[in-house]
Amino acid sequence: MKRVLILFASMSGNTEDMADLIEQGMSDQNVEIVKKQIEIDEIAVEELKDFHGILFGSYTWGDGDLPDELEDFYDELDVLNFTGIRAATFGSCDSMYPKYGAAVDILSDKLHELGAEIILGGLKVELTPEDEEVERCKQFGKTFAELLCKESVQS
Template structure:
């Protein structure tokens, strides 16, 4: 059985909703969802080495920054090798800002830099997921699960 960590931070609940939908999209694919955390400070980067896959979600703060609650974890990622682990990133975004969904891209780049195999483009949803976005999140989870088994 494959082990996946769905890891996210959410301020308004939008990214949390995406995480729930993505997780549901992996149902029935013989995948053990290891942990789903709102408080990133409770997760150690060492836990990542024991996984087959990581789905990492975050909202973007301000003009394109990571949220404060991710800073320490993000810095700690610089000390871990993720070679052989499949990964993808997601998050709710706000097109009012010039760097739309920058946190999704920042996290993708960091995971890739640490050796993770980025298997899907980052999934970005404008604010609260609507019905079409919900379906896209479900499909994202399904696709990730299928790629995990290849």
């Protein structure tokens, strides 16, 4: 069984809501899901190597920055090689800022730079997921799990 880590930073609860919905979308798939919130749950960057798939979520702070609670963890990622790990990113966004959901893109670029196979484009939701965005989050989780369980196209 493939192991998936849903790792996220959330200040207002919007990204946490997305993580919960993504988890729901994966619940009937053949994957083991571990969900952790940075700054609340204990997690060392080395633990990420224990997973076949990583879904990394964050809200965007200010004009396009990672949130403060994620900065140290982000920097510590540089010691890892994610070759063989499949990943995707997600996050709540606010269109009042000039760089919409930049943290989602920053995380995706970092994972790719470290060798992860990005199997889905980043999921961005305006603030709190509602209506069709709820279904988009669930479908994102389901699709990620399905792609994770398929043989790599690069094999």
